[in-house]
Amino acid sequence: MSEPQTTANDPAAGRVMLGAEVWALIASPAPGADRDAFPHHLRAHLDWIAGLEDEGVLVVAGPLTAGPDVGPGSGIMVVRAADEAAARQVANQDPLVAAGLRVTGVYRWRINEGSLDLRLVLSRSAVLWR
Template structure:
């Protein structure tokens, strides 16, 4: 029998201390799922997308989009929305404003997410006035 203790959870402060030289940007992941199939989701998709764009313009939305099935061939309605918020409760309040959630077409859960590693690359071509996210 292994006498080494198996950790199940550690305080967030311990994780922050262990990664003190990293970004430690606190965001919130909103996992969203359909409640009554996809018909109600598609019925409200335009209002939902307008809401997402409004969050983007306000600087609240970090990223959002559908989550494909594992074979990458279809969509069963799951989505992920990552927002900038002051707390988990504030992120919940943002999610509650989404027309999809207000109508009951979708339900959600919110998890705090700390970004430590990664990168974003944007290519900007002056001549064509175009850009590409790489």
């Protein structure tokens, strides 16, 4: 994790922000992608995501469900990677990318603000969050 940088004229001066560096992989349908082909590759994609989660690479991921140009294959993944080349390697290993169904932009993202509340419900083996 990199140290947050502030200056005397910075409105964030005196605040301690998280400053966690991760990579946002923002995917959209590839131009001309066959919409009917997505379901045939979904299981491989989900298995791949589960593997990234098991390896500690995946922070969070999910499909985009509404917005400009959203379609089959639209989604966001946040991953841990040493550098841009490593993040691109992760993105290119996606079975949907390998099948030519989606394209993925790679962005370094510094997480500074926000909160996450978790509640473990042991009797239901559930994790609730907001």
